Amino acid sequence: MESRKVFSTAAVALAAIFSLAPAQAQDLGKELVIATTGGLMRNMLEEHMYVPFAKASGVEVIPFDIEVPDQWARAEAMARTGNMEFDIVTATGPDLVDKAEILHEIDCSALKNVVEFGVDGACEPYGVARTTGGMLIAYDKEAFPEGPENWADFWDVEKFPGPRGLPDTGDRDWWVPAVALLADGVKPSELFPMDLDRAYAKLDEIRPHIAVWWKTGNQVQQIMRDKEVVMTMSYSGRALATIKEGSPWAMAWGDALKDTGYMSIMKDGPNVAGALAYLDFFYGNADAHPVFMRAVNYATSSKAGLEKMPPEERVLYATAPENYSKLVQPDFKWIGENRATLRDRWTAWLTQ
Numbered sequence: 001m002e003s004r005k006v007f008s009t010a011a012v013a014l015a016a017i018f019s020l021a022p023a024q025a026q027d028l029g030k031e032l033v034i035a036t037t038g039g040l041m042r043n044m045l046e047e048h049m050y051v052p053f054a055k056a057s058g059v060e061v062i063p064f065d066i067e068v069p070d071q072w073a074r075a076e077a078m079a080r081t082g083n084m085e086f087d088i089v090t091a092t093g094p095d096l097v098d099k100a101e102i103l104h105e106i107d108c109s110a111l112k113n114v115v116e117f118g119v120d121g122a123c124e125p126y127g128v129a130r131t132t133g134g135m136l137i138a139y140d141k142e143a144f145p146e147g148p149e150n151w152a153d154f155w156d157v158e159k160f161p162g163p164r165g166l167p168d169t170g171d172r173d174w175w176v177p178a179v180a181l182l183a184d185g186v187k188p189s190e191l192f193p194m195d196l197d198r199a200y201a202k203l204d205e206i207r208p209h210i211a212v213w214w215k216t217g218n219q220v221q222q223i224m225r226d227k228e229v230v231m232t233m234s235y236s237g238r239a240l241a242t243i244k245e246g247s248p249w250a251m252a253w254g255d256a257l258k259d260t261g262y263m264s265i266m267k268d269g270p271n272v273a274g275a276l277a278y279l280d281f282f283y284g285n286a287d288a289h290p291v292f293m294r295a296v297n298y299a300t301s302s303k304a305g306l307e308k309m310p311p312e313e314r315v316l317y318a319t320a321p322e323n324y325s326k327l328v329q330p331d332f333k334w335i336g337e338n339r340a341t342l343r344d345r346w347t348a349w350l351t352q
Contacts, residue, residue, distance in 0.1 A: 029271035031060040032278060034088040035075075038065035041131075044295045048288040053281050059274050068092070075102065075266060084266050087275045091264040093332040094339075096126045103127070104265040104272055111276065113284035119319050121329070122301035127262030128279045131298035132318045134256030134327055135167075135175055138224060138239035139231035141248045150254030151183035154231060155206050163211030165223050165232030168350060170215075173342040174335050175257060176203065179233065182255045182328070192331035196341075200349055213350070224249055235259065237297035240316055244297075251316075258318070258327040260301075293317060 034050070036042050042063055050061040066074070068090055078084045079102040091099065108123035109115060115123075122129045137154055139147075140162075147153055148160050166176055177199035181191055184202045211229055214220045217238045223229050224242045236259075239251050263282070265275040282300075289305020299306065299317035306319055314320045318327065335342070 027273055028057050028059050028277050029274040031062055032087050032271050032274045033062045033064055033085060034278075035064040035066050035071045035086045036090045037067060041296055044292050048292045049278075049282055049285065052285060052288065053278055056281070057274075057277060059271075059277070061278075072099065075099075079267070082268070084269050086266050087269045087271050088278065089264050089266060090130070091127050091262040093260060093262070093330055094336045096124055096262060096264065097332050097336045099264075100126050102267050104267045104269065104275075106265065106276070106279075111280045111283070113280045113282075117283045117286065117302045117304040119301045119303055119324060122283075124262070127264040128282075129301040130261045130263045130282070131296065132258065132260045132301055133236040133298045134253060134318045134323070135172075135179075135233055135259055136236050136239065136256035137231055137252040137254075138220075138234040138242070138249050139252060140224075140227065140229075141250045143230045147252070148231065149252050151179045152185070153252075154179070154233075155183040155202070157206075157209050160231065162209075162230030163228065164206065164209050165212040165214055165220065165229040165234075166206075166210050167220070167233055168213040168215060173339075173346040174330070175233070176346070177342075178257060178328070178330075179255070180206070188255060188328040191328065192334045193338075194334075196345055200345070203349065236318055240297045243316075253318075253323040253326045255328050256318075256323075256326060258329050261298075 036045060042065055046063055050063065053059065054061050064086065071089055072095070075086055075089060078086065103126040105125050106123065106128065111123060111128070114128060118129070137148055137151070143162060144160055153160055154164065174194065177194060177196060178191060180199045180202040181194060182188065184198060212223050212232070214223060214232070217235055220232060220234045221238050221242045223232065225247055236251060236256070239249060243249050263279055265272060269275060283302050286302060286304035286308060289300050289302050290308045293299055293305070299319040301319055306314055306317065315322060318324060
């Protein structure tokens with residue numbers, strides 16, 4: 001019965017995209033190659049999105065497991081040779097700027113389900129949001145039953161005493177100086193271009209209280225479980241996973257940095273029509289979103305999917321209205337143009 005329900009919902013979602021007669025289904029091509037990271041994310045996408053789309057459309061979805069840096073290296077080589085094999089790839093916000101010349105420009109207004117069900121910002125010219133989280137404050141509720149609420153509180157070691165954690169992941173050198181500026185009173189709307197001198201002066205204040213510079217999502221969860229810190233910047237999905245395990249932690253969404261993974265279509269890909277159909281199907285397949293979100297611990301940008309969750313669960317995810325309104329939108333054009341400066345400044349400060 002459940003499989004029939006999924007298929008029925010998926011078929012309705014696809015029909016809503018195109019309103020095509022069955023004979024026109026061949027316009028979507030025979031197969032669709034989607035490059036994404038492997039593991040849980042790939043497995044959940046396959047179960048809840050790829051397979052239902054294939055059943056509804058007749059298009060075989062071929063997942064290609066690959067880490068994002070390797071994906072781009074391969075995609076750029078394909079673009080140079082004119083032999084593009086990927087249809088859809090995984091992209092970060094900066095990728096939508098840096099890789100635009102090899103990406104297909106999306107007419108967001110033509111994706112009816114995305115327009116109807118997507119939250120603001122769900123569709124960008126070179127990518128449609130797949131999952132959204134926030135780089136936020138995770139804190140020990142036993143230490144601080146009433147807060148903190150924002151980055152100013154993170155810096156307030158008198159009101160909220162105890163060791164902190166911050167990331168040194170090697171690929172997001174703007175995260176920590178950005179929250180330092182927010183802690184120093186810079187308005188989110190005025191965050192970019194970033195005043196790095198001001199940011200690092202503020203970071204000098206908190207540095208003696210940083211007990212762990214964490215490198216990976218697994219590590220940030222472990223320092224929470226082991227109570228090595230009383231609060232830390234964390235991926236919202238990792239914080240939520242730790243909370244679900246029963247650890248006494250909570251999340252503060254105030255001025256969290258928006259962190260979205262996008263689905264982008266390759267320019268001159270073998271099946272652009274099928275790729276566009278899949279992106280719209282993703283947003284129309286509302287029944288699949290709650291179970292997908294629960295599995296991966298990140299929000300999709302489908303309002304219809306989110307509304308299928310009970311309110312007490314909905315507030316745990318980034319795209320819940322009360323959280324989404326607090327997210328800080330990065331300026332990826334500025335970040336992309338200043339990647340080398342950001343990296344050099346971070347490395348010099350951290351190693352001094």
